[in-house]
Amino acid sequence: xxxxxxxxxxxxxxxxxxxxxxxxxxxxxxxxxxxxxxxxxxxxxxxxxxxxxxxxxxxxxxxxxxxxxxxxxxxxxxxxxxxxxxxxxxxxxxxxxxxxxxxxxxxxxxxxxxxxxxxxxxxxxxxxxxxxxxxxxxxxxxxxxxxxxxxxxxxxxxxxxxxxxxxxxxxxxxxxxxxxxxxxxxxxxxxxxxxxxxxxxxxxxxxxxxxxxxxxxxxxxxxxxxxxxxxxxxxxxxxxxxxxxxxxxxxxxxxxxxxxxxxxxxxxxxxxxxxxxxxxxxxxxxxxxxxxxxxxxxxxxxxxxxxxxxxxxxxxxxxxxxxxxxxxxxxxxxxxxxxxxxxxxxxxxxxxxxxxxxxxxxxxxxxxxxxxxxxxxxxxxxxxxxxxxxxxxxxxxxxxxxxxxxxxxxxxxxxxxxxxxxxxxxxxxxxxxxxxxxxxxxxxxxxxxxxxxxxx
Amino acid sequence: xxxxxxxxxxxxxxxxxxxxxxxxxxxxxxxxxxxxxxxxxxxxxxxxxxxxxxxxxxxxxxxxxxxxxxxxxxxxxxxxxxxxxxxxxxxxxxxxxxxxxxxxxxxxxxxxxxxxxxxxxxxxxxxxxxxxxxxxxxxxxxxxxxxxxxxxxxxxxxxxxxxxxxxxxxxxxxxxxxxxxxxxxxxxxxxxxxxxxxxxxxxxxxxxxxxxxxxxxxxxxxxxxxxxxxxxxxxxxxxxxxxxxxxxxxxxxxxxxxxxxxxxxxxxxxxxxxxxxxxxxxxxxxxxxxxxxxxxxxxxxxxxxxxxxxxxxxxxxxxxxxxxxxxxxxxxxxxxxxxxxxxxxxxxxxxxxxxxxxxxxxxxxxxxxxxxxxxxxxxxxxxxxxxxxxxxxxxxxxxxxxxxxxxxxxxxxxxxxxxxxxxxxxxxxxxxxxxxxxxxxxxxxxxxxxxxxxxx
Numbered sequence: 001x002x003x004x005x006x007x008x009x010x011x012x013x014x015x016x017x018x019x020x021x022x023x024x025x026x027x028x029x030x031x032x033x034x035x036x037x038x039x040x041x042x043x044x045x046x047x048x049x050x051x052x053x054x055x056x057x058x059x060x061x062x063x064x065x066x067x068x069x070x071x072x073x074x075x076x077x078x079x080x081x082x083x084x085x086x087x088x089x090x091x092x093x094x095x096x097x098x099x100x101x102x103x104x105x106x107x108x109x110x111x112x113x114x115x116x117x118x119x120x121x122x123x124x125x126x127x128x129x130x131x132x133x134x135x136x137x138x139x140x141x142x143x144x145x146x147x148x149x150x151x152x153x154x155x156x157x158x159x160x161x162x163x164x165x166x167x168x169x170x171x172x173x174x175x176x177x178x179x180x181x182x183x184x185x186x187x188x189x190x191x192x193x194x195x196x197x198x199x200x201x202x203x204x205x206x207x208x209x210x211x212x213x214x215x216x217x218x219x220x221x222x223x224x225x226x227x228x229x230x231x232x233x234x235x236x237x238x239x240x241x242x243x244x245x246x247x248x249x250x251x252x253x254x255x256x257x258x259x260x261x262x263x264x265x266x267x268x269x270x271x272x273x274x275x276x277x278x279x280x281x282x283x284x285x286x287x288x289x290x291x292x293x294x295x296x297x298x299x300x301x302x303x304x305x306x307x308x309x310x311x312x313x314x315x316x317x318x319x320x321x322x323x324x325x326x327x328x329x330x331x332x333x334x335x336x337x338x339x340x341x342x343x344x345x346x347x348x349x350x351x352x353x354x355x356x357x358x359x360x361x362x363x364x365x366x367x368x369x370x371x372x373x374x375x376x377x378x379x380x381x382x383x384x385x386x387x388x389x390x391x392x393x394x395x396x397x398x399x400x401x402x403x404x405x406x407x408x409x410x411x412x413x414x415x416x417x418x419x420x421x422x423x424x425x426x427x428x429x430x431x432x433x434x435x436x437x438x439x440x441x442x443x444x445x446x447x448x449x450x451x452x453x454x455x456x
Numbered sequence: 457x458x459x460x461x462x463x464x465x466x467x468x469x470x471x472x473x474x475x476x477x478x479x480x481x482x483x484x485x486x487x488x489x490x491x492x493x494x495x496x497x498x499x500x501x502x503x504x505x506x507x508x509x510x511x512x513x514x515x516x517x518x519x520x521x522x523x524x525x526x527x528x529x530x531x532x533x534x535x536x537x538x539x540x541x542x543x544x545x546x547x548x549x550x551x552x553x554x555x556x557x558x559x560x561x562x563x564x565x566x567x568x569x570x571x572x573x574x575x576x577x578x579x580x581x582x583x584x585x586x587x588x589x590x591x592x593x594x595x596x597x598x599x600x601x602x603x604x605x606x607x608x609x610x611x612x613x614x615x616x617x618x619x620x621x622x623x624x625x626x627x628x629x630x631x632x633x634x635x636x637x638x639x640x641x642x643x644x645x646x647x648x649x650x651x652x653x654x655x656x657x658x659x660x661x662x663x664x665x666x667x668x669x670x671x672x673x674x675x676x677x678x679x680x681x682x683x684x685x686x687x688x689x690x691x692x693x694x695x696x697x698x699x700x701x702x703x704x705x706x707x708x709x710x711x712x713x714x715x716x717x718x719x720x721x722x723x724x725x726x727x728x729x730x731x732x733x734x735x736x737x738x739x740x741x742x743x744x745x746x747x748x749x750x751x752x753x754x755x756x757x758x759x760x761x762x763x764x765x766x767x768x769x770x771x772x773x774x775x776x777x778x779x780x781x782x783x784x785x786x787x788x789x790x791x792x793x794x795x796x797x798x799x800x801x802x803x804x805x806x807x808x809x810x811x812x813x814x815x816x817x818x819x820x821x822x823x824x825x826x827x828x829x830x831x832x833x834x835x836x837x838x839x840x841x842x843x844x845x846x847x848x849x850x851x852x853x854x855x856x857x858x859x860x861x862x863x864x865x866x867x868x869x870x871x872x873x874x875x876x877x878x879x880x881x882x883x884x885x886x887x888x889x890x891x892x893x894x895x896x897x898x899x900x901x902x903x904x905x906x907x908x909x910x911x912x
Contacts, residue, residue, distance in 0.1 A: 196671060200769040209733025213883070214756045215652060215854025218784050219748035220728075222738040225757035225779075226688060233689035236682065272676075277665025282678040282809040292675035300670045301681035302772050307759035308780060313656040313817045315782055316758050323681075324764060326771055328674050353738040361769045398671025427669075 001450060007133045008442050015442065016112070016435065019125050020105040022048070023114040029065060029088035029155045038088055038151050042066050045087045045124075045149055052128050053135035054147065060167075062159040065151030072135070073144045078453050080144035082173035082412065084402060085124035085180060086153035089116040090427050097429035110435050117433040118420040123179035124149060126419065126438055130445035142453035146173055153180075156362075157402060164409045175375040175452065176406045179441070181418030182426075184265065184394050186434070189387040189444075191379055192416035194294065194395030195403055197329035197366035199339045200302075203228070203346060204357040205321045211307070212317040222353030224321040225306035232323060234349050235299050239285035242299045242327075244345045247338065252331045252368075254287075254295050262290045265392055294395035298328040328397065335363030364401040369413050378451035379415045386444025417448070457906060463589045464898050471898070472568065472891065475581050478504070479561040479570040485521060485544035485611045494544060494607050498522050501543045501580075501605055508584050509591035510603065516623075518615040521607030528591070529600045534909050536600035538629035538868065540858060541580035541636060542609035545572040546883050553885035566891050573889040575882040579635035579875060580605060582894055586901035598909035602629060609636075612818065613858060620865045631831040631908065632862045635897070637874030638882075640721065640850050642890070645843040645900075647835055648872040650750065650851035651859055653785035653822035655795045656758075659684065659802060660813040661777045667763070668773040678809030680777040681762035688779060690805050691755055695741035698755045698783075700801045703794065708787045708824075710743075710751050718746045721848060750851035754784040784853065791819030820857035825869050834907035835871045842900025873904070 027041035028034040042059055045068045049057045054070035068087065073080070092102040092115050100106035105114035116122065127147075134141045148171070150160055164171060184190040207224035236242055267290055273281050283292035292298075302325065307318030329338060339360050350356045369376060371393055383391040396416075403414045419441035425431045483497035484490040498515055501524045505513045510526035524543065529536070548558040548571050556562035561570035572578065583603075590597045604627070606616055620627060640646040663680035692698055723746055729737050739748035748754075758781065763774030785794060795816050806812045825832060827849055839847040852872075859870045875897035881887045 198671070198771070200771070207734060212732065213854060214754070214758060214782060215654070215784055216852070216878075217732070217749065218754040218756050218853060219739050219752055220737055220745045221732060221734045222736075223756050225760045226692065226755075228760070229685040229688035229757065230692075232682060232685035236686075276668065276673070276677060278663060278677045278809070279811055280678075280807075280809045281676055282807070283675050289676045293673065296675055298670070298674040299682075300674050300679050300773055301685065301762065302670060302770060302774070303763035303765045304681045304684070304760045304777060305765040306757065309759045309761040309778065313658075313780065313782070314758060315654070315656070317756055318758070321760060322765065324769065326670060326769070328671060351736075351738075353734070353736045355735055396672070397674060398669060 001447065003137050004133045004446050005443060007137050008129065008446060012439060015129050016107070019112070019122060022121050022125055023105040023116050024103050026103045027088045027116070027151065028091050029152050030091050038065050041087050042068050042151055046070070048128060049147065052132035054131065060163070062163055064159045067151070067163055068149040069147065071144070071146040072131070072141050074140055075142060075144045075453070077456070078143045079174040079456055080146065080172070081449070081452060082171055082176045082406070082410070083127060083145055083147045084176055084178050084406070085127070086120050086150045087124065088151045088154050089121070090119065090154050092429070094429065099430055107435070111432040112435055113430055113432045115431050117431050118182070118424040119426040119431065120153070120180045122433040122438060123419060123441065126441040127179060127445050129442045130449070133446055134449065141449055143449045145449070146171060160402060161405055161409070164405055168410060171410060173410070173412060176412045176414040177448070178400070178403065178414055178416050179418050180400070181396065181416055182420035182422050182424055183418060183437070184392050186421055188266065189383045189389060189391040189419070190394045191376060191383065191391050192396050192418070193371060193376060193393050194331070194368040195366060195400055196297070196397055197333065197335055197364050197404070198326060198399045199329060199335045199342065199363045200324070200326040200361040201339060201342060202359040202361060203231070203323045203325060204359070205350070206319060206355040207353065208319045211319045214315040214317040217317055221317070222351065223317055224354050225318050227351060227354050228304070228306065228321040228323055231346065231349050232301060240283050241285065242297065244341050246341045247297070250332045250334065250337070251297060254291060258295070259291065261393060262288065262294070265290065265394070293397040295330055297330050297333060300326055302326050328399070329366045331366045331368045333366060335365060339363060364399045365404040365408070367403045367407060373413055374455045375413060375415050375452060378455050379417050379448055382447035382451045383417065383444045385447040386440045417444070457903065459593050460589045460902055461899060463593050464585065464902060468895060471585050472563070475568070475578060476561040478577050478581055479572050480559050482559045482571070483544050483607065484547050485608050486547050494521050497543050498524050498607055502526070504584060505603065508588035510587065516619070518619055520615045523607070523619055524605040525603065527600070527602040528587070528597050530596055531598060531600045531909070533912070534599045535630040535912055536602065536628070537905070537908060538627055538632045538862070539583060539601055539603045540632055540634050540862070542576050542606045543580065544607045544610050545577070546575065546610050548885070550885065555886055563891070567888040568891055569886055569888045571887050573887050574638070574876040574880040575887065576609070576636045578889040578894060579897065582875065582897040583635060583901050585898045586905070589902055590905065597905055599905045601905070602627060616858060617861055617865070620861055624866060627866060629866070629868060632868045632870040633904070634856070634859065634870055634872050635874050636856065637852060637872055638876035638878050638880055639874060639893070640848050642877055644722065645839045645845060645847040646850045647832060647839065647847050648852045648874065649827060649832065649849050650787070650824040651822060651856055652753070652853055653789065653791055653820045653860070654782060654855045655785065655791045655798065655819045656780070656782040656817040657795060657798060658815040658817060659687070659779045659781060660815070661806070662775060662811040663809065664775050667775045670771040670773040673773055677773070678807065679773055680810050681774050683807060683810050684760070684762065684777040684779055687802065687805050688757060696739050697741065698753065700797050702797045703753070706788045706790065706793070707753060710747060714751070715747065717849060718744065718750070721746065721850070749853040751786055753786050753789060756782055758782050784855070785822045787822045787824045789822060791821060795819060820855045821860040821864070823859045823863060829869055830911045831869060831871050831908060834911050835873050835904055838904035838907045839873065839900045841903045842896045873900070
């Protein structure tokens with residue numbers, strides 16, 4: 001490994017210049033006017049995969065943006081990694097809040113600022129450079145690797161499930177590696193072993209056929225905005241516990257050792273509260289903040305709309321009201337089952353004075369792997385070698401549906417090894433990646449292939 | 457009176473043509489681009505008041521739109537009527553829902569369709585024509601009359617209180633007459649003897665300094681949309697009774713004879729429910745629909761806004777939430793006292809997890825006069841002569857703040873004699889006035905001056 005490390009340290013500056021080229025392509029999948037840029041980015045990605053020495057590189061068309069594929073399968077008898085990432089990026093609005101142009105990568109204070117720096121081009125590129133170092137210096141990799149990079153991650157990965165289903169044989173592997181997440185905190189590398197799932201629904205209530213004058217009719221009919229408030233208020237008790245019958249039935253309790261691990265993490269509640277600008281933290285009684293966010297399910301109102309919402313006063317009795325509601329799920333809650341329990345409960349508590357329309361929108365399964373999975377342990381050793389520090393094992397409150405996809409369709413565990421930071425601004429102006437973490441990530445990735453090879 | 461009635465009957469068609477001219481002026485006080493039209497309408501109104509024979513006609517400037525003033529004070533020893541109305545109109549949006557252009561008055565099935573037909577130009581014009589008939593045929597009126605027509609009624613009458621206060625001497629009178637309301641139902645002329653008051657407030661809650669990702673942060677902080685729902689849900693019990701402490705303390709109970717009168721009115725709950733398109737009527741336990749709307753206070757949510765309200769799903773944990781809330785008041789509730797009770801209760805029930813901003817917007821006192829007030833009785837006789845039928849005495853759920861103004865500042869009772877209909881679409885597309893009611897109203901108005909003269 002020494003000559004590989006030398007190679008990486010020697011080419012550090014070149015990596016940055018190449019990464020800048022990658023970040024210059026505005027591959028915004030959400031905006032039709034950037035469709036050409038998205039394809040150009042796929043092509044650039046494929047060319048780079050060829051340059052670093054991967055084989056079978058090609059664009060695989062989908063009904064949406066192409067998947068970029070490449071592999072190196074010369075390590076007979078060694079495990080096979082399926083590496084997943086994405087080459088599309090988020091939109092940049094509000095662009096006036098960027099301190100440097102989003103598609104002209106700029107280095108300030110050891111961080112590279114550009115859309116896609118952390119999410120996910122920078123982290124994909126880190127693996128490219130680790131693979132390159134292995135192949136240029138030794139002509140081989142210690143493991144087999146298959147890379148799939150999609151161009152629709154930022155718009156919901158609509159075609160990915162079908163792609164994975166229809167390429168099961170080609171994608172056969174032993175473990176999935178994904179680098180598309182932040183580490184626990186600056187200086188605290190981490191491996192994420194659990195993600196929450198999601199159920200998203202919309203409630204529409206109608207009280208009357210049209211808006212009414214609140215003077216002429218107020219008092220005679222139910223007000224759908226008030227009914228909505230009453231319905232939502234019945235979803236949680238004062239201790240923050242969700243009241244949907246059966247909601248907690250399948251929740252896997254936190255193990256004592258997990259709780260102990262969480263407690264050891266350097267998490268400062270006061271700093272966290274201040275950064276969020278909250279007068280006071282609030283969550284389910286009996287759990288710490290990290291436990292609430294990582295390992296407990298939630299019920300959140302994502303949107304509310306009824307009646308007059310402009311400046312001033314309008315004495316309207318609204319005809320309709322609307323709430324968008326989502327629940328984050330933890331193992332072993334099932335999104336379909338929870339959506340059904342929620343719908344049943346809403347139908348039960350909504351009074352006969354209004355008409356209810358209940359819409360299930362999307363959902364995703366929660367995911368968790370074991371600390372002691374050999375690949376997770378291998379990743380832990382690789383990170384320690386790249387960052388000089390053993391990683392912490394954390395869970396994440398968000399959802400990465402693709403992880404569940406790989407679990408369900410291919411039966412594969414995933415190693416989530418990210419080098420972003422919690423303040424990386426992934427979906428906001430001034431997205432950035434710490435160059436020290438990038439460099440450590442290239443080294444850790446180079447070790448990761450080695451460590452995974454040694455699991456067999 | 458016979459020659460006056462002959463005059464009115466003879467000139468019926470001319471009245472409609474003149475009214476069409478009045479309705480052609482788009483005097484929309486809410487829209488700055490119509491400021492010129494509003495002034496043109498004030499001038500047209502003044503010219504018409506001169507044509508019908510009123511004296512001292514002039515525009516009296518205010519910080520906003522002018523008040524049009526005119527009088528006839530030649531009935532020495534007779535009572536003086538202060539007639540109030542307004543020459544401004546509501547906006548016309550959504551204009552595509554009008555079946556004929558809002559400012560080209562069009563007659564269909566005996567009704568004249570135009571913005572302002574009922575609210576309030578048509579009803580003001582009805583009095584103009586009654587005055588004209590008296591003055592043209594007899595050279596005099598049986599009473600003294602002072603007319604003030606404002607141009608800001610549809611935008612909250614911001615300058616009217618000050619105008620009345622600063623012109624108390626000039627406005628001295630015995631009774632106020634206002635024709636700016638609908639009758640109880642088609643074929644059922646009515647006199648309104650009670651109005652509800654109003655308190656309008658806005659509640660803004662802030663949970664965090666910016667919107668958060670519901671995955672990464674859901675469970676750790678209070679959701680201001682959920683807190684808002686919980687706060688609003690605490691404002692009413694399941695029986696529709698308002699839970700603000702002290703809210704009902706000053707409510708004047710319905711008298712048995714009022715309840716008996718209401719019961720006699722031809723009110724069909726099923727038809728009412730179907731016309732509103734409500735699955736089921738709902739209101740305070742222990743009261744009929746008319747009692748709830750006319751004689752009981754309400755608490756209504758007029759608007760709700762939080763988070764993401766567009767198409768689809770966005771997993772946002774909103775930073776802020778907003779509710780517009782208003783209460784209709786009945787005698788002897790005081791708007792300032794009720795606003796204070798409400799604010800105190802909101803401050804008490806809002807948890808410390810969010811920041812509260814409470815804004816009092818506007819308010820108005822409830823109003824009620826007695827059946828047996830001699831002017832009310834005079835109006836009853838006049839209506840019976842104009843419509844061939846004794847009027848019913850009803851209350852109204854809405855508010856006409858100016859009625860309370862005249863009561864408080866000038867110490868005057870008001871006679872509310874309106875010839876609109878409940879389906880007149882006063883603030884909606886296709887506003888209309890029944891021409892039979894207009895004609896009956898001209899005759900009733902002509903008699904009204906006579907009947908009021910005879911009270912002395």
